[in-house]
Amino acid sequence: MNAINRLLTSAAVGFALSVSTVTAFAETPANMLVIAHRIDDVTTIDPAESFEFAGSDISRNVYSRLVNLDPMDLGAGYKPDLAESWEVSEDGKTITFTMRDGVTFHSGNPVTAEDAAFSLQRAVILNKTPAFILTQFGFTPENATETIKADGNKLMITTDKKYATSFVLNCLTATIGAVVDKATVMANEVDGDMGNTWLKTNSAGSGPYKLDSWKPNESVTLSSNPDYYGGAPAMERVIVRHVLESASQRLLLERGDIDIARNLNPEDIAGASGADGVTIADELKGRLMYLALNQKHPELSKPEVRQAFKYLIDYEGMRDSFLKGQYTIHQNFLPATYLGASDENPFSYNIEKAKELLAAAGIENLEVEIGVREAQERIEIGQSFQNAAAQAGIKVNITVGTAKQILARYRARELDVYLGAWGPDYPDPQTNAGTFAYNPDNSDAANATGLLAWRNSWDTGGLTEKVDAAVTEGDRDARVQMYLDIQAEFRETSPFVVMFQQIEQSALRDNVTNWSTGQAVTSAAYWQVTK
Amino acid sequence: MSLPPWLKTTALTLGSIAVTMLGLLFITFIIGRVMPIDPVLAIVGERAAQSTYDAVYLELGLDKPLIVQFGYYIWDVIRLDFGTSLLNARPVSEDIARVFPATLELATLGITIGIVLGVPLGVLAAVRKGSWIDQIARVVALVGYSMPIFWLGLMGLLIFYGILGWVGGPGRVGIFYVDVVPSVTGLILVDAILDRNWDVFKDAFSHIILPAALLGYYSLAYISRMTRSFMLEQLSAEYVTTARVKGMSEWDVIWKHAFKNIRVQLITVIALSYANLLEGSVLTEIIFSWPGIGSYITTALLSADMNAVLGGTVVVGLIFILLNIFSDLLYKVFDPRAR
Numbered sequence: 001m002n003a004i005n006r007l008l009t010s011a012a013v014g015f016a017l018s019v020s021t022v023t024a025f026a027e028t029p030a031n032m033l034v035i036a037h038r039i040d041d042v043t044t045i046d047p048a049e050s051f052e053f054a055g056s057d058i059s060r061n062v063y064s065r066l067v068n069l070d071p072m073d074l075g076a077g078y079k080p081d082l083a084e085s086w087e088v089s090e091d092g093k094t095i096t097f098t099m100r101d102g103v104t105f106h107s108g109n110p111v112t113a114e115d116a117a118f119s120l121q122r123a124v125i126l127n128k129t130p131a132f133i134l135t136q137f138g139f140t141p142e143n144a145t146e147t148i149k150a151d152g153n154k155l156m157i158t159t160d161k162k163y164a165t166s167f168v169l170n171c172l173t174a175t176i177g178a179v180v181d182k183a184t185v186m187a188n189e190v191d192g193d194m195g196n197t198w199l200k201t202n203s204a205g206s207g208p209y210k211l212d213s214w215k216p217n218e219s220v221t222l223s224s225n226p227d228y229y230g231g232a233p234a235m236e237r238v239i240v241r242h243v244l245e246s247a248s249q250r251l252l253l254e255r256g257d258i259d260i261a262r263n264l265n266p267e268d269i270a271g272a273s274g275a276d277g278v279t280i281a282d283e284l285k286g287r288l289m290y291l292a293l294n295q296k297h298p299e300l301s302k303p304e305v306r307q308a309f310k311y312l313i314d315y316e317g318m319r320d321s322f323l324k325g326q327y328t329i330h331q332n333f334l335p336a337t338y339l340g341a342s343d344e345n346p347f348s349y350n351i352e353k354a355k356e357l358l359a360a361a362g363i364e365n366l367e368v369e370i371g372v373r374e375a376q377e378r379i380e381i382g383q384s385f386q387n388a389a390a391q392a393g394i395k396v397n398i399t400v401g402t403a404k405q406i407l408a409r410y411r412a413r414e415l416d417v418y419l420g421a422w423g424p425d426y427p428d429p430q431t432n433a434g435t436f437a438y439n440p441d442n443s444d445a446a447n448a449t450g451l452l453a454w455r456n457s458w459d460t461g462g463l464t465e466k467v468d469a470a471v472t473e474g475d476r477d478a479r480v481q482m483y484l485d486i487q488a489e490f491r492e493t494s495p496f497v498v499m500f501q502q503i504e505q506s507a508l509r510d511n512v513t514n515w516s517t518g519q520a521v522t523s524a525a526y527w528q529v530t531k
Numbered sequence: 532m533s534l535p536p537w538l539k540t541t542a543l544t545l546g547s548i549a550v551t552m553l554g555l556l557f558i559t560f561i562i563g564r565v566m567p568i569d570p571v572l573a574i575v576g577e578r579a580a581q582s583t584y585d586a587v588y589l590e591l592g593l594d595k596p597l598i599v600q601f602g603y604y605i606w607d608v609i610r611l612d613f614g615t616s617l618l619n620a621r622p623v624s625e626d627i628a629r630v631f632p633a634t635l636e637l638a639t640l641g642i643t644i645g646i647v648l649g650v651p652l653g654v655l656a657a658v659r660k661g662s663w664i665d666q667i668a669r670v671v672a673l674v675g676y677s678m679p680i681f682w683l684g685l686m687g688l689l690i691f692y693g694i695l696g697w698v699g700g701p702g703r704v705g706i707f708y709v710d711v712v713p714s715v716t717g718l719i720l721v722d723a724i725l726d727r728n729w730d731v732f733k734d735a736f737s738h739i740i741l742p743a744a745l746l747g748y749y750s751l752a753y754i755s756r757m758t759r760s761f762m763l764e765q766l767s768a769e770y771v772t773t774a775r776v777k778g779m780s781e782w783d784v785i786w787k788h789a790f791k792n793i794r795v796q797l798i799t800v801i802a803l804s805y806a807n808l809l810e811g812s813v814l815t816e817i818i819f820s821w822p823g824i825g826s827y828i829t830t831a832l833l834s835a836d837m838n839a840v841l842g843g844t845v846v847v848g849l850i851f852i853l854l855n856i857f858s859d860l861l862y863k864v865f866d867p868r869a870r
Contacts, residue, residue, distance in 0.1 A: 034706055040830055043574065043619055127586070129579040200620035216619040216626065217830055218822040219709070239706055243820045247685050248701045251693045257700050403572075450580075 027256045030531055033235040033512075036243040036252055037262040040217050046199035047119075047178035049128035054240075056175045056523040058220055061238070063178030063205035066097055066116060066155070067169050069427065071516035071525035077339065078169045082111055082179055082206070083155070086169075092162035092474065095169075097155040103229045105181040105206045113150035118182040120148045120157065122194045130176045133426050137163060137171075164473050166339070170428035173522065180204045208233045208527035217242050222526070233527035253278060253507055259531070260515065261507045266325050272507045279510045282325075286335045286424040286520035287502035288432075289327065289381065291370075293495035295457040297416050300368065300495065304361035310347040310497050311354040312388040322380050323500060330501035332487045333436040335520040339476075340429040340483025346491065354392045367395040368416040371406045381499070382419050411449040413457050422452065427521035429483045430471050437463040437490050458495050548852050555848045556608065556841065560601050563837040570835040574617055591617070604841065613842035616831070623842035626827065631846060632717025633703060634823035637815075638808035640743035645750025646801060652751070653758025657766060658785060668755055675752025680745065684818040687741050699738035701820035708734045742819040746812060750804045757800045761793035794865045802858040809850045 028034045041052040047059045068081035083097035103111040121144040124134050138160025139147050147158045159168065171177065180195075181204035188198035195204075203211040208230065209222035220240040224233045241258070243249045249261040250268040254275050264272060273280045293300040293309060300306070315329045334341040358366070372382045379400060386396040396417075399406070410418045424431040439453035439460050440446075448454040453464075463486055470482040490496070504517050514528045534542070571587050592600055607614060613623035656668035691698045699705055703719055712719070712726040720739070723732035765771060766789055774784045809824075816826040824843055831839035 028706065032706070127580075127583055129575045129583055131583065132580055135580075197620065213710070215629070215822070216616075216621065217826065221709070239709070241702060241706075241820065242822075243701055244817045244826075245685075245701075245820075248688065248818055248820060251688055252700050255693060255696075255700060257705070 027509075028259055028531075031234070031236040033238045033260070033526060033529055033531070034258045035238070035240045035260045035262060036249040036258045037240050037260075038244055039220060039240060039242045040244070042214065042216065042220075044200040045203060045211070045214060046128075046196055047175050047180065048123040048126050049130070049196065049200070050175050051128075051130045053523065054220075057240075058203075058211065058214070058222075059175045059178055059205075060207075060518070060523040061209040061222060061526050062203045062207045062211050063175075063180070064103070064111075064207045065177040065179060066172050067177075069173050069518075069522050071518065071522075071528050072514065074337065074516070074519050074521055077166070078173050082116065088165050092165075092472075093160075094156055094158045095165065097157075099153045099155065100229065101153070103206055104227055105184065105204065106210045106225060107181050107184050107204065109181050109183050111179065111181075111206050113153050113155040115182045116155045116179045117148050117150040118185075119179045120177075121145055122180070122185075123176050124148070126194060126196055128196075130174070130425070133171050133174050133176050137168060162472050162474075164471055164476075164479055166476055166479065167428050167430055167471050170339070171426050174426040175523075178205065181206070209238060224527075228527075230527070234530045235526055238526045250507070253509065256509065259509045259512050262504070262517070264505065264507050269325055269505050269507065277510050279508050281506045281508055281515055283504050283506070283517050283519050284328070284336050285502040285504045285517070286338075288330065288333070288335060288422050288498055289378075289500040289502075290420065290422065291385065291497040291499065292410075292418045292420070292452065292456045293497075294413060294416050294418075295459075295495055296413060297368070299361070299363055299366055300416065302361040302363075303493070304357040305363060305366075306493075306495050308354040308357035308361070308363075308392070311350040311357070312385060312392055312394075313347070313497060313499055314349045314384050314388055315345075315347070315499060317349065318381060318384055319500065323377065325503065325505055326377070327500035327502055329499070331491060331498050333432045333490060333496070333498055334429050334483060334487060335424065335432075335501050337519040337521060338424070338427070338429055338432075340480045340487075342484050342487045344488070344491070347497075349388070351388065351391050354388075358392060358394075364393070365395075366393070367397065369397045369399055370417040370419055371399050371401065371409060371415040372419045373403050373406050374400050378419055378421070385419070410455055413444070413455060418456075424520065429479075430467070433467045433470065433483060433486060436496060437486055437494070438467045440464050452496070453494075456495050461493060463489060463493075544856065551852060552845070552848055553605075555844060556605065557601065559841055559844045560604065560837075561597075563832075563835075563840055564597060570617060570837060608841075608845060613845070614838040616839045617834075617836045623838050626839065627824065627842055627846055628717065630822050630824045630827045633821060634809060634816075634825065636718045636720060637739060637743055637746065637821060637823060638805065640739060641746030641808050642750055642801065642805045644744060644747025645754050645804060648747070649751035649754030650758050650797070653755035654762055654785065654790060656755065656759045657762035660763065665759075668759065672752040672756045675749055680749065680812065681814045681818065683748075684742070684745055684815055687745060688818065691741055697737075698741045699734060701818070703738055703821065704731065704735050705738070738819075742815050742821060745815060746808055750808065753804055754797075754800060758793070758797060761796050762789060765789040765792050795862050798858050798861045798865070802854045806851050806854045809854075810847050 037054065039054040042055040042058070043052060044050050045055055045058050047063055050056060050059055064082045066081060066083040067078040070076060070079055082100055082103060084100045086095050086097045088095050097116070099111070099113045099116065105111055120134060123131055124139045124144040125141045127141060149156050180199070184204040185195035185199060188195045190197050201214065208225055208228045210225050212221040212223050214220050219242060222238040224236045226232045243252065246263060246265040246268045250264055250272050252258045253261040253272060269280060272278050291309065293306060295301040319327060319329055329345050330336060331345045331347055332342045336343065370382055372378050382398045386398060389396045409415050410420070435450065435452045437453060437460055439448065439451050439458060441448065442454065442457060442459045446454065453460055466482065466486050470479055470486065473479040473482055506515060506517060508515055511531045513530050516528065517524045570591060571584055571593065575583050575587050588594065592603065611624070615622050616626060652668050652671070656665040659665055688700070692700045708731045712722045712728050712731050715722050715725055719735040720732060723735055771784060771789055774788050813825040813829050815821065816823045824846065828840060828843035831843065
């Protein structure tokens with residue numbers, strides 16, 4: 001079924017739902033949380049490998065970390081979890097954690113500093129996708145056992161140079177910072193895989209929930225850990241059911257067969273918000289939608305042109321129409337809710353201003369190609385931009401392709417303009433600063449495809465050094481100010497037109513309280529939920 | 532020395548199965564390799580370091596020539612090893628053993644509804660050609676052919692589950708009955724009977740009846756039209772007129788003579804309908820959150836999980852072949868000329 005048919009069908013069903021009354025016949029038990037969610041992105045639940053949203057939700061609830069984020073107070077940043085306290089050496093390179101006493105894994109084994117050291121060493125040695133979150137501190141498979149060491153109930157990690165403590169600790173709150181039960185994992189080792197094959201589908205944590213089962217594309221079932229050191233969660237059982245279709249999720253919610261629907265489309269959110277016993281919870285997530293101008297293009301590299309493009313976006317028009325409820329206007333590379341995030345959004349839709357800037361740059365009859373991946377909202381943003389640009393005398397040719405086709409050209413610095421989305425990898429400002437505003441070697445030979453600034457051939461003009469300085473700043477407040485300054489300069493000078501930040505809307509039965517999807521910085525947590 | 536006929540027939544059948552399967556695997560394998568999806572990126576994600584990417588590339592054997600990769604795959608399939616899913620790291624055979632019974636149960640109930648209602652409706656429409664019954668049968672079939680299953684499924688859910696509460700919602704069972712009965716056959720209705728757990732049976736039946744009725748309706752539309760057409764041909768034959776002239780009852784004329792002669796054609800129609808349902812109706816599975824083989828293969832295909840795609844393809848191919856063989860056997864039972 002093509003997208004238009006699908007849309008029409010959704011609209012028809014949405015209309016039918018809105019004119020009919022779905023009666024809540026059932027109610028889930030008071031000690032059970034039932035969630036409808038798309039979980040087809042879960043490919044592994046090994047925290048050393050897991051890097052998808054739904055997989056991170058499982059890890060967040062099954063594994064404890066050295067430090068963690070409190071779902072009831074995410075703005076406070078990291079707090080002690082399995083590490084009761086920590087100290088930083090005078091040279092700023094070694095952090096010594098003191099482990100909490102009396103905590104046990106689901107297996108009954110005690111949680112020790114040795115388990116924590118093993119977990120981090122293992123993630124570095126396995127070198128799976130999220131390993132870069134740790135290896136950026138200089139840990140390598142070769143030096144992992146030297147730089148990450150346990151001694152009694154102390155864990156010492158030594159980085160290759162001094163970094164801001166907040167940077168290191170923020171990274172340890174990511175999924176890859178999960179502490180696994182060494183004895184259980186190694187008992188399931190096959191061919192020196194450090195238990196990777198086994199842990200892809202099993203768990204060995206000490207978190208508030210135990211994994212009962214994960215049936216791919218079907219369900220995830222968790223049961224509460226009665227021995228959790230933070231106290232047994234109120235929801236004794238959590239069932240996450242894979243329900244792909246928005247209208248089906250909405251029916252289940254309105255009938256009372258589930259407590260939370262996480263993937264309702266805007267039509268169903270609008271409909272469900274008027275239903276009896278249903279509330280809508282909005283949370284800002286980390287995904288940013290942006291345009292990027294390739295600085296190899298002789299015209300696009302002119303400062304006035306970069307500025308002009310920022311006035312050719314109908315921010316409010318798109319937010320209030322096809323992006324309604326799903327995105328909010330945001331013009332900075334750090335998503336709101338991140339440390340150092342800025343709420344400055346100075347650009348507005350202004351064709352005349354754009355024309356003036358283009359004229360000042362001596363631009364006439366500019367024609368550019370914009371690469372867009374085949375996702376409905378991105379194509380619509382591309383079309384809106386195309387219309388605005390035409391009014392300013394720029395011809396925009398939209399090339400729609402698969403992720404592989406478009407990304408390959410973007411990574412090869414071949415596209416004039418790229419319209420895409422970016423989500424942070426870990427809950428520290430460096431995650432985005434280190435890609436949007438950091439590019440130490442702009443040559444083709446550097447092939448730094450992981451850096452967005454490099455992909456757009458942008459020599460950041462001094463921002464690279466400022467980003468370097470920010471990751472080593474020990475004072476948290478000073479660090480925040482550094483990121484605010486970097487973003488102020490970035491807004492004015494960069495070839496990135498950051499436009500929107502994603503909002504996740506969950507529809508809940510109105511007896512569900514304390515629900516958190518983790519905002520932009522982390523994943524969903526279940527242990528604080530009550531009904 | 533000439534082979535005995537039965538041995539020759541068996542050898543020919545097995546040979547044709549082998550060639551068909553090989554062709555099927557080859558085509559699917561090639562399509563999988565030319566698809567614009569990078570299986571390595573699908574596993575490691577676009578943020579992975581180049582070293583991680585390279586390690587997975589080698590792990591998957593993608594550095595080897597295509598023909599070598601295909602050869603390895605055929606060798607594994609011969610040993611009934613479909614490999615592990617690239618994305619969820621489980622053996623593909625385990626995944627298929629989990630999702631195929633869900634489709635089998637749904638398709639079997641669906642085709643049963645299609646046969647039980649579709650065949651009599653088609654016969655009746657032929658016998659009463661041009662009457663209001665024929666008109667109704669035509670409209671029923673037309674709606675069945677033309678209505679998008681996605682829309683009809685959602686409307687069915689809205690009315691029978693959302694508003695009336697007569698049936699269970701999406702999923703195979705309600706949350707209270709998940710994993711309650713031991714999985715012996717993977718068919719929840721059968722497992723519930725084996726376990727004598729009637730609560731689970733009732734709940735599972737309330738969940739399956741709506742999607743099965745939906746699939747049954749689509750089969751009914753096809754089966755009833757084909758039955759009508761076959762019957763009209765028979766009813767205009769001379770032997771039917773002769774039977775009537777001889778004073779045989781209308782019931783005997785229709786069911787003992789005319790219908791008896793369309794059984795072979797009907798078997799082909801039903802077998803094809805059943806095979807289509809066993810492939811898995813992707814849209815029905817999506818709407819009803821039914822973890823069947825259709826959505827399994829589709830998800831695998833979109834994620835470039837080629838082990839899963841090829842494993843699923845082998846199963847679907849085998850179904851078609853087995854149903855064909857079964858149809859051939861039934862021909863011989865019903866039609867002495869085919870023996």
